[in-house]
Amino acid sequence: MRFFHNTKIRFMEYRWHWIIASTVLNLVAIGLIFFGPGLKLGVDFAGGTQLTLKFKSEPDLKRVRKALEALGLGDVTIQRFDEASAHQILVHMQNPKGQEGDYTSRMIAALEKEFGGAQAIEINLEGSDALRDTLAQADPDKAGGTVDERRAHYKAMADAILGLRKQVGVVTGPDQLAGLAALSPATRAYLAQNAHFGDFAVLAADNVGPVVGKDLRQKAIYAVSFSLLGMLIYIWFRFKLQYGIGAIVANFHDTLITLGALVVTQRPIDLPTIAALLTLVGYSTNDTVVIFDRIRERLKLERGKPLITVMDEAINATLSRTIITSGLTWAVVLALFIFGGDVINTFAFVLVIGIVVGTYSSIYIASPIALGMSNWIEKRKSAARRRR
Amino acid sequence: MQRKLTWRWALIAAVTAAAVFFMLPLDKRIHLGLDLKGGIHLVLQVNTGDAVRAEVDDAMERVRGDLTAKGFAPTTLQRLPDGNGFLLKPAANTSAQELNKVIDDRLPEFNVNRGVEITATLKADVARNIRDMAVRQGLETIRNRIDQFGVSEPVIQRQGLEGNRIVVQLPGVDDPGRVKDLISSTAFLEIKPVVSVAPTQEALLAASGGKAPEDSEVLSGDIEDIEGRVSGKEYYLVKRASVISGRDLRNARRSQDSYGQPAVSFTLNPEGAKKFDAYTAAHIGDRMAIVLDNKVRSAPSIRGRISDSGIIEGNFTVQGAEDLALVLRAGALPASITYLEERTVGPSLGRDSINRGITAGIVGLVLVAVFMLVYYKGAGINANVALVLNAVLLLGAIGALGATLTLPGIAGVILTIGMAVDSNVLVFERIREELELGKTVRNAISLGFSRAFGTIIDTHVTTIVSALFLFQFGTGPIKGFAVTLTVGLLISMFTSVFVSRTIFETELSRRAQAKTLSI
Numbered sequence: 001m002r003f004f005h006n007t008k009i010r011f012m013e014y015r016w017h018w019i020i021a022s023t024v025l026n027l028v029a030i031g032l033i034f035f036g037p038g039l040k041l042g043v044d045f046a047g048g049t050q051l052t053l054k055f056k057s058e059p060d061l062k063r064v065r066k067a068l069e070a071l072g073l074g075d076v077t078i079q080r081f082d083e084a085s086a087h088q089i090l091v092h093m094q095n096p097k098g099q100e101g102d103y104t105s106r107m108i109a110a111l112e113k114e115f116g117g118a119q120a121i122e123i124n125l126e127g128s129d130a131l132r133d134t135l136a137q138a139d140p141d142k143a144g145g146t147v148d149e150r151r152a153h154y155k156a157m158a159d160a161i162l163g164l165r166k167q168v169g170v171v172t173g174p175d176q177l178a179g180l181a182a183l184s185p186a187t188r189a190y191l192a193q194n195a196h197f198g199d200f201a202v203l204a205a206d207n208v209g210p211v212v213g214k215d216l217r218q219k220a221i222y223a224v225s226f227s228l229l230g231m232l233i234y235i236w237f238r239f240k241l242q243y244g245i246g247a248i249v250a251n252f253h254d255t256l257i258t259l260g261a262l263v264v265t266q267r268p269i270d271l272p273t274i275a276a277l278l279t280l281v282g283y284s285t286n287d288t289v290v291i292f293d294r295i296r297e298r299l300k301l302e303r304g305k306p307l308i309t310v311m312d313e314a315i316n317a318t319l320s321r322t323i324i325t326s327g328l329t330w331a332v333v334l335a336l337f338i339f340g341g342d343v344i345n346t347f348a349f350v351l352v353i354g355i356v357v358g359t360y361s362s363i364y365i366a367s368p369i370a371l372g373m374s375n376w377i378e379k380r381k382s383a384a385r386r387r388r
Numbered sequence: 389m390q391r392k393l394t395w396r397w398a399l400i401a402a403v404t405a406a407a408v409f410f411m412l413p414l415d416k417r418i419h420l421g422l423d424l425k426g427g428i429h430l431v432l433q434v435n436t437g438d439a440v441r442a443e444v445d446d447a448m449e450r451v452r453g454d455l456t457a458k459g460f461a462p463t464t465l466q467r468l469p470d471g472n473g474f475l476l477k478p479a480a481n482t483s484a485q486e487l488n489k490v491i492d493d494r495l496p497e498f499n500v501n502r503g504v505e506i507t508a509t510l511k512a513d514v515a516r517n518i519r520d521m522a523v524r525q526g527l528e529t530i531r532n533r534i535d536q537f538g539v540s541e542p543v544i545q546r547q548g549l550e551g552n553r554i555v556v557q558l559p560g561v562d563d564p565g566r567v568k569d570l571i572s573s574t575a576f577l578e579i580k581p582v583v584s585v586a587p588t589q590e591a592l593l594a595a596s597g598g599k600a601p602e603d604s605e606v607l608s609g610d611i612e613d614i615e616g617r618v619s620g621k622e623y624y625l626v627k628r629a630s631v632i633s634g635r636d637l638r639n640a641r642r643s644q645d646s647y648g649q650p651a652v653s654f655t656l657n658p659e660g661a662k663k664f665d666a667y668t669a670a671h672i673g674d675r676m677a678i679v680l681d682n683k684v685r686s687a688p689s690i691r692g693r694i695s696d697s698g699i700i701e702g703n704f705t706v707q708g709a710e711d712l713a714l715v716l717r718a719g720a721l722p723a724s725i726t727y728l729e730e731r732t733v734g735p736s737l738g739r740d741s742i743n744r745g746i747t748a749g750i751v752g753l754v755l756v757a758v759f760m761l762v763y764y765k766g767a768g769i770n771a772n773v774a775l776v777l778n779a780v781l782l783l784g785a786i787g788a789l790g791a792t793l794t795l796p797g798i799a800g801v802i803l804t805i806g807m808a809v810d811s812n813v814l815v816f817e818r819i820r821e822e823l824e825l826g827k828t829v830r831n832a833i834s835l836g837f838s839r840a841f842g843t844i845i846d847t848h849v850t851t852i853v854s855a856l857f858l859f860q861f862g863t864g865p866i867k868g869f870a871v872t873l874t875v876g877l878l879i880s881m882f883t884s885v886f887v888s889r890t891i892f893e894t895e896l897s898r899r900a901q902a903k904t905l906s907i
Contacts, residue, residue, distance in 0.1 A: 001763050002820070052734075100433070102572075102727040105565050127563020133707050147650075147706055162562055166426075166734075205564065207730040212431055216863055223861035227854035234853045238846055271865040275796035278858065278869065279803045285854075286807060286847045290814065293843040321810075321817045328759060328813075329806040332752030336802075339751060341744030343423075347799060 004320040011315050011363055012308045012371065018364040022253060029260030039259065042268030043206045045220075047213035048074065048094045049103040052204040053111070054169040055087040059200070067114035068093060068107060081342055086169075088203070088342075100209040108202060115199040123161065123171050123191070124201040132158035140190035157183050170201040220274050227278070231285055239292055242373035243366075247288045250366035254284045254357045261353045267346045276347040280354030283329065287322060287362040292370070294318050307374055311367055326359040393897060396890040403882075404777065407784025417787035419541075421794030421868065422733055424742050427559035428567060431729035434552045438723035439522035440515055441471045447495060447508070448474050449628075452602075454490045455482070473498065473509030522722040523552050530554060530571055532718035537570060553728065564732045566711070572725045574681050575715035577637070578630035579664075579698075582675040582687055585624050592623045603628055607677065609684030612703050624684050626677050631667045636660025638696075640716035642709040645701045650709035653699040654716060661696035669693040680712075745798065756809055764816050766906025770891045771812040774883040778808045781879045786872065796865040797872040800855075804876025807847065811884030815840040816907055829905045833892050837885070844885060848877045 033039055043050040053059070061078050068076045074094030081088040095103055112125060126134070135157060136150035143153040160182035165171055174192035177183060183191075208216070228248060235244035255277055262269065294314035302310065333355065337348035411417050422429050448465055455462055455478075464477035478487055491500055491508075498508040510518075523546060531544045534556070543557035561567050583604055586592035592606060593599060600606055604625050611620040636656050643653040656664055668690050677687045678700050685702040704712070757775065760768035782801065786793060819836030827835060852874055859870035 100726045100728055102568060102730065104730055104732070105568065108565070127561075127566060130563060130566070130707060133705065137706065169734075201734070202732075203734040205730065205732040207727065209726075209728040211433075212729040219861060219863045220866065223858045223863075223866055226861055227857035230853040230857045231850055234850050271863070272796050272799070275799045275865055275869040278854075278866070279799050282803050282851045282854070282873070283806065285850055286810065289847045289850055290810075290843055293846055297839070297842075317821070318817075321813050324759075324763070324813050324817075325806070325810040328756050328809055329802075331755050331759075332749075332802065332806070335752040335755065336745070336748045338748070339744060340748035344745055344748075344795060344798075347795070351802075 002320065004323055007316045007319055008312075009316060009319075010312055012312050012368065015364060015368040015371075018360075019368060022361070022365060025260070026253060026256050029256045029263075032260050032263040033256075037263055037266065039263055040266050040268045042270035042273070043092060043208050044270040045213060045217050046094075047208045047210050048092055049107060049207040050090060050092045050205070051104070051107060051111075051202055052081060053089050053091060053200045054203050055089070055200045056170055056172045056197070057087060057199075059087060059089055061089070063114055064089070064091060064111065067110045071106060071110050073103065073106075095207075095209060098210055100211060102207065104205045104207050108205075111200065112198065122198050123195045124165065124198045128158045128162040131161060135187060135190075138190060138194070140186040141184050142186075154187070157187055165201065169203060171197055173197050216271065220271070224274070224278065228281070235289070235292070239296060240370075240374075242377065243292050243370045245373065246366040246369035247285055247292070249369050250288055250358075250361040251281050251284055253361050253365050254280060254354055257357050258350055258354050262346075262350070265349070267349065270346075272344075272347055273350060276350035277354070280351060280358055283351075283355055284358030284361060287326070287359055288366040290321065291315055291318055291362055291367060295367075295370075307371055311371055315363055315367065322359060322362070326355055330355045393890065393894055396886070397894075400777075400887055400890065404780060406788075407781045409784070410787035411780070411783040414783075418783060419790070419792045420742070421792045421797065422557060422559060422731065423795045423865075424793065425559055426733045427557065428561050428564045428733075429558075429729075429731040430556040430568070430571070430727060431547065432554050432556065432571070433726045433728050434523045434526040434554065434721075435724045435726060436519035436522045436552050437471055439518050440510065441467070442722075443497075443518055444471065444474055444510060447498065450494045451476065451490060454494060455479075455487070458486055458490075460486065468507070468509070472515060473507060476506040476508065477504075478506070519552065520550075523554070525722045526725070527554055529719045529721050530556065533570055533715055534558065536714050536718055537567070562734075564730075566707075568727070568730070570711055570715065572721075572727070573715050574721045574724055575634065575712075575718075576681055576720040577634040577700075577716060578679045579632050580626040580628075580630045580677045580679055581667075581671070582677050583625040583627065585622060585675070585687065587620075587622060589623050592625050596625075600625060607679060607682060607684050609677075609687065610703065618703060622684075624677050624687060626679070626684075630679075631676065632656065632660045632664050634716060634720045636663065637716055640713040642706065642713050643699065645699065649701070650704040650706045651699050651701045652704070652709050652713045652716065653697065654713075655697045656695075658696075664698075665693060665695040668695075745795075749798075749802075753805070760809075760812070764907055767816055767819075767892075770888055771809070771816070773891060774812060774888045775805070775808060777887055778805065778876075778879055778883045781883070782872070782876050785875045785879065789871070789875070791871050791875075792868065793872070794865055794868040797868040800869045800872035801876060803851075803873055804880055807851070807877065808880040808884055810847070811840070811844045811880060812888060814843055815884065815888065819905070819907055823905065823907070829903065830896055832905070833889075833896065837889050837892075841885060844881065848881050852877050 064078055065076055068091065073096050077092045079090045079092070081090045091107070093103065093107060095101070108125070112122065132151055132154050135154035136147060139150055141153065143150050160180045161171075161177070164176065164180060168176070171177070174188075174195075174197070177188055177191060228251060231251075232244045232248050235247050258277065258280060262273070267273070291314055294317055295311055298310045298314050299307075330352070333348050333351040336344060337352050340348050444467055448467065452462065452465055460479050460482040462476055462478055462482075465474060467474045488502070491502070491506070495508050497511055497514045499511055501507045527544065527546055534542050534544060539558045539561060541559055543555065545555055547553040547555050556571065558567060584592060584595065589606060590598075605628055607624050607626055609622050609624060610618045611622050612618055636659060638655045638657040638660075640652055640654040643651055645651040672690050672692060675687050675689050677684045678698075679685070680700070685700055700712070753775075757772045760771045762768070764771060782804065791797075815836055818840045819832050822832035822835045823829070855870045855873045855877070858866055859874065862870055
């Protein structure tokens with residue numbers, strides 16, 4: 001079986017059409033980023049406190065907002081997370097200007113006041129030690145003995161309840177406890193009577209203060225800039241400067257378009273998103289280097305042929321490889337995008353867009369730039385020769 | 389030829405065996421990051437200014453004490469706004485000679501500017517040292533507390549060599565609020581003589597003219613009813629100088645008060661016991677305040693001479709008493725702490741993301757494997773063996789390096805696997821090209837590999853170069869990405885060039901005059 005075998009597509013002939021199309025797309029992306037809705041920075045870079053909450057049923061977002069705004073601390077944004085049936089939301093709150101500190105506890109306390117019950121035992125928020133101690137205090141099994149003996153008696157039960165919570169995220173009611181073999185009947189009855197199965201559980205909490213936020217931003221910028229520079233120098237050293245520039249411009253092109261797509265979908269930019277963008281840059285460069293390598297090889301074999309023809313031949317020769325590799329990796333990230341769950345969804349999204357753009361840019365951005373610059377350098381050289 | 393092949397296979401077997409050794413058992417060897425496993429990650433700042441301020445306050449008190457003893461109570465003695473020193477206005481009757489002597493005796497660590505007014509600022513290297521010590525002590529204290537709390541595989545370290553930040557990572561903790569309190573409570577215990585007690589601050593200070601005397605301070609404490617509920621506040625005028633402090637403790641543990649309520653009892657070290665014994669013997673009938681982090685926990689009357697133990701009562705839960713005993717045992721923090729960053733991932737979120745990510749990853753890889761078999765037939769097996777080996781070696785390397793696998797790390801793995809597939813595709817396409825040009829099978833394979841070799845090296849090295857920079861400059865997640873990427877690419881070069889080729893050669897050596905190749 002062979003796809004794209006012995007193709008003779010004259011890629012470079014249409015380069016201007018594609019370069020114009022790319023430029024327009026890039027300008028649109030720049031417009032979106034700087035003059036449109038702008039990049040949505042996630043908690044890593046914007047700072048603030050973010051809670052991932054899972055509710056028992058459809059959460060009342062107005063009540064969530066009201067409870068948090070009553071704290072009078074900072075702007076609150078609420079966003080759905082994962083499919084609707086999971087009843088999960090992301091709540092983000094800015095820290096009061098320039099303030100460091102632990103705002104997570106205050107937010108959780110405010111939500112607990114709004115959605116919690118009057119009872120002391122909050123099944124969905126308590127840690128296992130606290131749960132064990134509450135049971136040891138109440139002692140529904142009449143185990144007796146010292147505090148420590150009673151604690152030992154109830155430890156397994158508390159752990160079983162936490163285990164259940166880890167599985168389901170949020171315990172909806174006493175009937176879910178019925179399935180736990182570790183619980184004694186008396187304890188089960190006691191919990192059904194006295195515990196409150198609060199409306200929500202905290203799945204994750206992130207708090208990034210201004211100092212760390214600034215640090216993360218700065219380091220991310222350094223890391224990305226230097227790694228691009230490293231690539232440029234390596235390609236310059238192995239090929240020629242114009243090829244290095246072509247590859248880097250292609251990287252910017254891919255990143256810009258993907259960032260544009262992130263703006264359109266209003267997905268937040270966090271550290272994992274940066275890792276995804278770097279992965280895309282890696283793929284794009286890989287693709288570009290494969291084509292450049294073939295160009296270099298052909299140039300050695302067929303001296304005197306115009307560069308534009310050599311480039312077309314090189315791109316055609318590597319076309320089946322380009323399509324197969326990109327197609328396969330694209331299939332993998334598509335699988336991640338569809339089945340991978342919400343945590344890696346943005347990551348997969350970046351690659352789903354990025355691999356398409358990155359493959360295209362190796363052919364229509366990196367190569368034409370190397371071609372244009374080479375021709376220009378050639379012209380200047382021959383002009384200089386003529387003058388002499 | 390045959391012998392060379394044997395060596396090649398031996399090397400592959402050895403590397404694979406090493407990888408398997410380092411990756412098994414998976415759950416022990418492959419450390420998952422907090423984003424996958426659940427747990428809490430904290431970055432906290434030790435407010436070293438507190439420690440410097442405490443040092444300055446101490447020096448001020450020493451100077452005040454000396455001058456007062458000589459009958460020259462200074463008119464003003466106040467801390468400078470930046471906390472690094474203090475200002476002294478000597479009383480009119482002060483003898484310059486005596487003053488200089490006090491300064492020379494008491495302030496060797498200060499730069500002193502002597503004039504009508506005297507400003508003393510802490511020497512820069514002394515201040516730096518105090519700050520550094522505060523961070524180191526803070527680190528030690530937090531480590532003690534967490535060790536006693538009992539968390540498996542905690543990471544507690546200073547961020548950078550000079551900084552005042554501490555990173556704490558606690559996998560699998562299910563009560564982040566409690567841990568945060570445990571870490572950040574200063575736990576500074578003092579026992580101070582009580583001068584007077586009143587329900588309001590005004591009433592308390594009425595006797596001394598609305599202002600606390602120089603040697604005393606006002607502290608507050610909660611009033612509790614018989615069931616331990618807080619029903620109001622009470623104000624205490626106490627002496628500044630404490631009888632004993634947390635430094636004099638030898639041990640602390642949870643116990644019960646006379647009503648059977650949770651309380652914390654403590655024992656003193658010999659030096660503390662001596663001080664406490666002397667004080668209590670001389671002050672029977674007086675009240676003393678047990679002060680924790682500047683709040684009066686209780687203020688019992690001294691009923692008799694106490695030498696080496698005491699009890700802290702107050703509104704405690706069992707857990708509260710236990711936590712207080714723990715922090716007292718572990719020692720006080722030298723300075724307060726501010727949380728700069730917190731990441732808590734509940735285990736359910738982590739588990740869910742692992743499961744779904746793995747499912748999706750497997751679906752993707754199966755897709756790739758099937759395609760390779762269909763498209764490259766016999767050679768597809770070759771590629772798939774190299775791919776599986778790639779995954780095994782990568783896990784082995786992660787296990788051997790003790791690296792932590794995080795979500796961005798998995799991104800690195802995906803890129804690696806993508807490039808490993810690409811390397812195989814590059815080689816196979818080249819071999820097909822050479823076969824088409826009419827080369828023999830042996831030549832085609834040899835040329836295919838050698839032609840693709842340069843490309844594979846270029847693509848891999850380009851990415852490794854950028855990954856090294858990411859490692860150098862990146863933070864947490866980006867670093868994790870860079871590590872798996874670099875290691876993965878090195879392995880990918882090995883499997884796609886060395887392993888894949890060895891399989892081809894073996895195939896050839898079996899059919900010496902091969903006319904066809906399944907590719």
